[in-house]
Amino acid sequence: MSVSSAASLSTEVVVLWLTLLVPALLGALAGCFPPRRMLPVLLIGAPLVLATLWLLHRVSVSGEFQGTWSPGGLLLHWRLNGLAGLLLLLTQLLLLASASYAVGHRQTFAVAERAYAGFWPLLGGLAVALGLIWVADDLLTLYAALELMGLCAVGMMLLPGKQEALVAGMRYLLYALVGSLAWLLGVALLLGASGRLDMAGLAANAAPGPVTGIAMALLAAGLLLKAAVFPLHGWLVPVHVSAWAPVSALHGALVVKASFFILMQLWQRLVADAVAAAWLLGLLGSLAVLWGGLQAWRADALKQMVAWSTVGQLGYLMLAFPLLAGTSAAVASLAWQATWLQLAGHALAKAAMFMAAGNLVLATGERHLSGLAGISRQLPLSLMTFGIAAVTLMGLPPSAGFTAKWLLLQAAILAGQWLWVAVLVAGTLLTAAYVFRVFRFAFAEDAPHHDVRVLPAGLDLIALLLALSALALGLGAEWPLALLREGGRP
């Protein structure tokens, strides 16, 4: 790879590309020698997190890095700003947590050896794809990374090998493939109209007009399909119901968000002033909040509930579009920070919640909520983790969810867009309703004792740490928010 940036081959660039590409190598290695214990995984993964922290520090000191590389006559662009760095850090943390959890999951749950070995290369591919999505600055790299991510995600969902997993995975595959063609058609129109693929060139050359609008509509349709935003969410819940907990955690936390991230980047550059379209997206998000919340409330399996809650929580992110389109600088700044804080808080909390739910299911062997009756006496730690994660999802202080919703609320009031205030309130109430439904079952006093399997301590610990970090992100939100204020907004 030839890196030809202004800073040529600086240490930062080398470290960045190592952190981006090393996971693929580690994944392949772990595929050959599947790890048996958590500690080695943690030790090998920790340097990646530290390297990303260092990169983030460098970004906060000396500003954005960018560069290009040219394989075979193509000119591909990348950049690392505050936002991309924060998302990279989040990704590394969640990947590490998920990899360690997978080891513990394997220790308790009889998993086919081949499926377990197959998990690791897919995890490595997913890590590379997510990293590339955060730093890519042109549509070709984004396309390749998006597809790599989608295919790895489908592969991971298929690992359980049961019939319901295969059917759900097949549906996911078909959805993902068609979504990618919609995206490619949008890219074709943009390329035909402006002759550029890099984001800066597109923003400068794309004339506002019907073609840009249509291209953006096709791109948005493909991305919304992959992000499972309201009317296109049909594939998400069945896929999660049958997937392994560490896979669900990564998928709900990061994979669906990556599509949202790309959509936001493109939207801000190409059609930032399209108020009506932005309101349409906001309305879809509102419906997602309500519908996802209602379905989560009605769900009778635990993982089903958590998956529906993802559909609902993704809706909050979509509220950013109307709050960023044609509003004052103060409103836009608030909404911008709120969105990414909500994304990070939800990623941590949702991963924790999927893992906690996985722990409850693994320990009791019960998938249904009614089967968890009286579980508070036997699995207090798993249940507490579930509760702490739920604090962030509901948006209670001092969690990241609270800070994010508080900022969002301020933005909506400042902009006079009262509809979103109502949506925020309704969403919070619905979240409380479905979370407390779990606790109502769990705290039943008259339920018989379960035969509970003892889980490795690491499983509960990882979930608890993630849930607590979602709380801590709310308390220490100033540092990421300062980074976000400085850079990232195109």
Added chain:
Amino acid sequence: MSLLGELVAAGLLVILATACLFDRHLFRACLAFLAFALLMALAWWRLEAPWLALAEIVLGALLTGMALFHALGRLGEGCRLPPRDHQARPRHQSPVRWLAALVWLALAGLAVWELSGNSPLVASGEVSRRPLLASGLAIMALGLWAFAHHLHLLRRLLAFNVLGSGVFLLLAGLAGPVVEVQGLILVGLVVALVGSVLGAALLGRLYALDGRVTLGADRDAAP
């Protein structure tokens, strides 16, 4: 290459796509797809993109074809799927899909119309790109119809591949055979291949598990 030759090639592509998507006999449909992919390679060759033509032959025709024939049970061991598709989609399931497919097609058609009217890029290209655009749109329409209409998973995979080829043709027709287009199409070909292999393997597994060749009782929003 004369305009007439371009027209004939584009017409042949559309005819083969039609044969591939309308034939209920799965083996014949797969053969038609193979011929379609080879003709696509010829189209890339004539656009002076020999590497793309090679990739299309290897990835699009050879490997995808092998995956499809393997799923059919004509290649290697494996369950042999029934040779014909007997599924018919109930009428009441269709409207939303039809609407989505029509909106997609209308948007694409409108954008191509706008672009071929006043874009400097298309204007500078020869007239011979017009047949490419027209055949791309037609093939995309066929692929969309088939993807929305068929239930049999193998036929949906074929429809996806044809739809993808239609998008590639549009891409090449809109922006010319520049290096960015070749890169995008190459990635697209790899993705289509991996998707087809994965889909065909899944179909084989599902058929072996409980004899199904469709996604089955879709409760609500199926793709």
